[in-house]
Amino acid sequence: MTQKFANLVELYEKSVEEFSGRELFGTKVGSAWRWITYGEFGRLVEAFRAGLAARGIGKGDRVAVISNNRIEWAVGEFACFGLEAVYVPMYEAQAEKEWLFILKDCEAKALLVASQAIHAKVRDFKEKVPTLKEIISFEGSHEDPDTYENVLAQGRLKPTPAVKASPESVCTFIYTSGTTGEPKGVMLTHGNIASNVSAIHEIIDMESDDRSLSFLPWAHSFGQTVELHGLFSMGAAMALAESVDKIIDNLAETRPTMIMSVPRIFNRIYDRVQKQIREKPKPVQALVKAGLAAAGKKRDGGRLTIAETLAFEAADRLVFEKVRGRFGGRLKYAISGGAAISREVAEFIDAIGINVFEGYGLTETSPIVTANAPGRKRIGSVGKVIPGCRVVIDKKITGDAENGEIVCYGPNIMKGYYNRPEENAAVFTADAGFRTGDMGRLDKNGYLYITGRIKEQYKLENGKYVVPSPLEEKLKLSQFIANVMIHGANKPFNVALIVPDMAELREWAKKPETGLGGLSDDALLNDPRVRNLVRQEIEAYSTDFKQFEKPLKFDLVKEDFTTSNDMLTPSLKLKRRNVLKTYGERLEKLYTSGARHAEARA
Numbered sequence: 001m002t003q004k005f006a007n008l009v010e011l012y013e014k015s016v017e018e019f020s021g022r023e024l025f026g027t028k029v030g031s032a033w034r035w036i037t038y039g040e041f042g043r044l045v046e047a048f049r050a051g052l053a054a055r056g057i058g059k060g061d062r063v064a065v066i067s068n069n070r071i072e073w074a075v076g077e078f079a080c081f082g083l084e085a086v087y088v089p090m091y092e093a094q095a096e097k098e099w100l101f102i103l104k105d106c107e108a109k110a111l112l113v114a115s116q117a118i119h120a121k122v123r124d125f126k127e128k129v130p131t132l133k134e135i136i137s138f139e140g141s142h143e144d145p146d147t148y149e150n151v152l153a154q155g156r157l158k159p160t161p162a163v164k165a166s167p168e169s170v171c172t173f174i175y176t177s178g179t180t181g182e183p184k185g186v187m188l189t190h191g192n193i194a195s196n197v198s199a200i201h202e203i204i205d206m207e208s209d210d211r212s213l214s215f216l217p218w219a220h221s222f223g224q225t226v227e228l229h230g231l232f233s234m235g236a237a238m239a240l241a242e243s244v245d246k247i248i249d250n251l252a253e254t255r256p257t258m259i260m261s262v263p264r265i266f267n268r269i270y271d272r273v274q275k276q277i278r279e280k281p282k283p284v285q286a287l288v289k290a291g292l293a294a295a296g297k298k299r300d301g302g303r304l305t306i307a308e309t310l311a312f313e314a315a316d317r318l319v320f321e322k323v324r325g326r327f328g329g330r331l332k333y334a335i336s337g338g339a340a341i342s343r344e345v346a347e348f349i350d351a352i353g354i355n356v357f358e359g360y361g362l363t364e365t366s367p368i369v370t371a372n373a374p375g376r377k378r379i380g381s382v383g384k385v386i387p388g389c390r391v392v393i394d395k396k397i398t399g400d401a402e403n404g405e406i407v408c409y410g411p412n413i414m415k416g417y418y419n420r421p422e423e424n425a426a427v428f429t430a431d432a433g434f435r436t437g438d439m440g441r442l443d444k445n446g447y448l449y450i451t452g453r454i455k456e457q458y459k460l461e462n463g464k465y466v467v468p469s470p471l472e473e474k475l476k477l478s479q480f481i482a483n484v485m486i487h488g489a490n491k492p493f494n495v496a497l498i499v500p501d502m503a504e505l506r507e508w509a510k511k512p513e514t515g516l517g518g519l520s521d522d523a524l525l526n527d528p529r530v531r532n533l534v535r536q537e538i539e540a541y542s543t544d545f546k547q548f549e550k551p552l553k554f555d556l557v558k559e560d561f562t563t564s565n566d567m568l569t570p571s572l573k574l575k576r577r578n579v580l581k582t583y584g585e586r587l588e589k590l591y592t593s594g595a596r597h598a599e600a601r602a
Contacts, residue, residue, distance in 0.1 A: 051155030167191030291315020
């Protein structure tokens with residue numbers, strides 16, 4: 001691979017100079033979207049960099065940030081890069097105890113916060129974190145010297161040139177989500193991330209009018225490398241979504257050409273479109289089904305008959321085109337990462353005319369390891385290894401003839417976990433490979449398929465191995481299932497904790513034939529007709545799985561798994577130990593109550 005960028009300061013300077021007049025970031029103010037250019041952004045970075053330098057921030061200092069995506073977040077990061085300081089992002093949704101843990105662990109010298117509300121929560125952190133000297137808020141009064149605007153004003157008085165960072169210099173600590181233990185600070189260097197961005201340039205070309213709707217957190221390595229740095233390096237624009245629940249509206253308003261997301265968001269889009277299709281007359285539903293089948297045949301290299309061509313064209317004109325229009329009408333790429341996207345969802349999005357490119361990686365790999373791309377795409381896989389990297393499948397650890405642990409090599413591999421020598425020893429091989437903890441296989445054409453997670457795999461009493469996440473993702477495609485966790489380690493069979501989609505369930509209950517109109521949510525969850533509906537959904541969506549992998553009993557709970565109740569990580573991965581802590585007793589009762597194969601009652 002020809003390295004296009006040596007470090008992120010070089011990347012930043014090239015883009016600001018080459019794309020100075022282009023739109024970069026768009027934010028919604030009232031009912032209108034306002035944009036700043038690359039040149040305007042560059043001037044903000046220069047001022048903030050000098051302001052931080054005036055406050056004593058320099059090489060190796062850790063500057064943490066608690067904020068969702070916003071212009072100030074990106075200004076802070078590029079300002080730190082130019083000082084060879086280390087940027088440590090955190091999520092607004094994280095608990096205060098996690099903020100405090102990370103600040104102590106990384107030995108932060110300064111903290112940037114999004115709002116006065118967050119500032120009030122962290123005001124006393126200087127007393128708890130010995131290294132913390134500065135707390136700067138992106139919002140606040142002009143009288144407060146510790147605000148973003150006042151740091152900018154301070155920096156404009158005494159400009160500070162950017163340092164040409166070494167590729168080996170650490171530029172960020174990204175803390176892992178902590179699904180199985182305390183978060184660990186992943187040390188990524190300028191060279192790590194720059195190599196990933198350089199690889200993106202080799203496999204996909206952006207155009208001058210390309211634009212994303214940004215809602216994937218930049219605090220997540222996928223959002224930071226692929227979207228923020230990747231698009232920034234290509235002169236593309238990013239509209240900053242108002243919130244997750246406004247994504248569909250913002251897509252129509254900003255008319256992006258691409259979106260980057262984790263599967264959970266794509267699932268929501270899929271569910272919404274499927275609901276609209278179900279509300280169409282039966283002939284239209286049949287036409288859509290025929291159109292999707294024709295699109296799938298064409299994608300797989302088949303030649304369409306005249307009837308199939310007409311069906312696809314009619315479905316496209318009557319339905320697919322309207323769906324694309326709801327997303328702004330220009331959407332051509334949907335890039336998925338962070339977890340495996342369901343094949344059904346990927347094929348549907350692809351069939352309606354939006355190219356789906358799924359990739360694979362981890363925070364520790366900066367993050368991309370493999371990716372589907374134009375001219376090299378296979379739905380169901382996570383693509384081929386990116387330029388400059390290498391993947392080995394270690395089958396010894398699984399004892400399987402085909403599937404093994406994915407081990408990665410390349411310039412994108414992290415420097416290590418901060419202050420975790422034992423953990424570093426556990427994940428690095430003698431020849432500098434990184435053990436991902438993920439299971440997968442490579443086909444004869446070099447496409448990688450993810451088949452599970454080593455740590456999530458468990459054994460039933462009968463000795464059969466189960467990897468729960470693939471079936472969990474499949475079950476969440478049901479319109480009636482919002483979330484699910486499958487459990488069964490050292491048990492005779494699997495059970496499931498299911499969070500129904502209460503809005504869909506209420507709509508279903510209103511139908512005269514159900515006889516459930518007027519029941520409360522709690523009554524619905526205990527009604528045998530609802531339980532029978534959920535059982536049917538489990539059967540319908542688990543037909544591709546072995547019988548021992550399916551849950552034989554289940555329990556229904558009303559509260560969803562969220563970041564707020566600490567059952568999801570900020571990157572929306574399931575915190576199994578936390579779900580078990582809350583619902584463990586209820587799951588255990590499924591093994592002792594009622595008939596062996598009957599579903600449980602709440």
